[in-house]
Amino acid sequence: MEHTQFETHPSRYKHWKLATNGAIATLKMAVDDEHPHKPGYELKLNSYDLSVDIELADAIQRVRFEHPEVKTLVVTADLDKVFCSGANIYMLGMSTHGFKVNFCKFTNETRLYLEDAAEDSGLATLAACRGTTAGGGYELALACDEVMLVDDGNSAVSFPETPLLAVLPGTGGLTRLVDKRKVRRDRADVFCTTAEGIKGKRAKDWNLVDQVVPRSKWDEAVAARAQVLTEKRAANFASGPAVELGPLESKITDDKFSYKFVEVTIDRAGRSANLLVRGPDSAAPSNLAGEGSNTWSLRAFRELDDALLRLRFDLPEIGMVTVRTTGDRKLVCAHDEALAKDASGFAREVRLLQRRVLRRFDNTARSLYAVADATDSCFAGSLLELALGADRFYMLIDGDEKIAVATSVANAGFFTSWSGLSRLGARFYGEPKQVATVLSRGTEGDISSEEAEKLGIATIAADDIDFADELRIAIEERASLSPDALTGMEASLRFVGPETVATKIFGRLSAWQNWIFTRANSTGPTGALTLYGRPERPQYQWNRT
């Protein structure tokens, strides 16, 4: 099987150059066309694939942890006439449907992290587009706080996907156009069907960009704008100390992903896997930053993040994942409390990272059953979020009531899902008072399986006579259902509650995009994506649904 490498480091980047200068960091896209993620296509004109986006995600993460002095991130390119021409079309053309979906999901998450950095870490982002900004390139720009476009009579921002490829801009572009930038929807309609895009004054008038600047004034205008953004941001956010993100030291085999705190065991015959997360192995730190990136709250969640990505990309046939925890519930809660009390910028970044990883968990298209069937199970505080985020939660009732869950400050609202609701809020969407009831009960100590079921935390609690069969049948039954229907069903139920830009992107735009990707008009024998770069023109089936 393939093992995708998601860990990287600026010293190994092939496609980006990260440089910091005081409060301003510059991230330059300089895609090396000869090093695509897989052989078979060249990454011409700053087009991107998974390998490019993995580095982007890493760079954004590292700026937040390793360069807390940075207040403004300028995203730009190293080419003279091209900012970014979007996702590589030949790569999309030769990828499986499953890979495209996961690629699209990953790139969407990365762009949402850019916005999350702006919103919650005070890291302003400026897209400085000195040339063609097409498709995914413009979507990357849209994920930044502000967009500058060179005014050279030629460079345009564009969404050529629909007219040229018969697909959609799949990285949040349509949603951000009308919801974030509030571009008038009739103009957005014109823009999204004009392959060559819109440039200059009109791009500014339509609010497709914030500023258009002549080439000769470009560098000073970008520097000046970055300075303004930096000054606007300076006061509100705690900063640092800087902590370097160390290597995860994972051990990856075909049967098992092993990390210090996380382990994924794969059962291919059963098309299932078990995800085990271990609680802390030491007391809560008095000096959080002193532990660096090895502190449990950070390391365990980084490992979980890596494991989730590997599950998504490298284990497509594993549909059912049981989630277990092991450790000391009190220690988990103590680590959560220490993190919440710490007012440093580093502590904030750790909590935000945990929140992002939990969102990635919510957004993983696998059936997720949390299982508490051992006395050292530790669905407590931040790890209880995994049980609340799973599709179902099975608990074994033991005679001594040693199997239990616990709440901490981590369950009290900080860890919102993409809908903006906390996981308890999402669980009790129909009975909001129950959130306070559970949290208040949690302050009194562990909640046993039986009580957890009554409170609505456990889906099913059963004693040892019934439990094993109950769980086995639930898993086998789940594994027999259509994976497509399950993906749609799970996503619909997990994202109960209000819509946000993120839920719209994942639930509407990506869902449409992925449907369109499987249709003949894009990927059939005469579809536009199939024939892109080939001598024939596409032929469409004209029926509308």
Added chain:
Amino acid sequence: MSTIMNDERIPNNVNLSSDKRLQRALEAWQPSFLSWWQQMGPMGFQTHDIFLRTAVSVENDGWAHFDYVKMPDYRWGIFLEPKDPNRVHGFGDFEGQPVWDEVPGEFRNMLRRLIVTQADTEPASVEQQRLLGQTAPSLYDLRNLFQVNVEEGRHLWAMVYLLHTYFGRDGREEAEELLARRSGDSDKPRILGAFNEPTSHWLSFFMFTMFTDRDGKFQLAALAESGFDPLARTCRFMLTEEAHHLFVGETGVQRIVKRSCELMKQDPNGDARKGGGIDLVTLQKYINFWFSVCLDLFGGEVSSNAADAFASGLKGRFKEEKYAEHKLVESHFAMDVLEGGKVVHKDIAMRNALNEVLRTEYIKDCARGVERWNKTIKDEGIDFELKLPSNKFHRQIGIWTSVPFSPDGEMLTPEQWEANASKWLPSTDDEIFVKSLMHPVYEPGKMASWIAPPSKGINNLPGDFEYVRK
């Protein structure tokens, strides 16, 4: 204002006097054009009488009406070849179907882009050449320069006519933009790279009209096959004028070659520079430079845009009718490509290879010109041969950009390239030398030291005819 929009002021065969929409568009655009011409057109000589050819109709004798005229009063006209009511698509997916008289919505953007890209080169070359009048080697050449300039202006009019007539508001905006971009301007450059380099002296002007205008000829010829009939008819008429520009270039270089040979024979060491000429080695470097830059204008070797334009019936091949097959879905073109750092000969889907197909035709055409120059050298009894460099040499666009090649087409290391580049391309010293020869000669019948007189005058006029007068 509308009084000037009549058939007398603007010679045309498109019923301008009864076309309200076109009149309105041109009323707004024409003053901008004239102000652009004053600002960016030839420097000086705007009040001189120039002996120019004006196209006044599409009849056989109508395209060449000679008279003295002041350039700003030149009657820039709008001419399309007469319509053939039975014309059908000659290639692509619509082969055999009647051609389009209106723009099909499906291809509107692609077509507009093609027209704008072609149109942008027309004013660009006028801008590039605006200072050359100051150093003309003779009145004959000065007049030819201005003839080329006003005709590039007319070609701009022809393209603007298409934008105004067929592309609505977008078209009018694009027409304005054509006058707003400026060759070499860092903020609003011309679209194609080669059109942002100044034509700094007359040797470059002749190279430009030999090589760059020849690219124009092939692009126009490919567009003359278009299934969008107004574009095809416009380009056909433009080709007549383009032929004259190529004549200026090819004979200009030929006259320099001839003069160099004469000077070589006069100098005991055979050095043409001694007598104020341009030696053949230097000439070869300029050929290397201009030919390679112009090859870039044809675009990438493997191109989906080229395939789209052909499939859609918008842009064909050079002389499409000489080919047997016009759909090209199954056929292939054998060409060199770069794979894993090696040159390999490979079959590429024909539609995707059409830029290379057109470039190949262009190279053949250039080679015929070089042959004629070599004949001049031979006739003068000199042992030297000018050559076109390899199509892989000194490329900035396409697959040959990542690795350097010699003029003979041998792959080089970057070090080998650095060590030899100044032998193959004009150096700063060469530029300084060529510029040092550039002094104006405005006396009728006289020639600068570095160029031989033409074999005959314009419209068969005598050699000392005053083509340009105050």
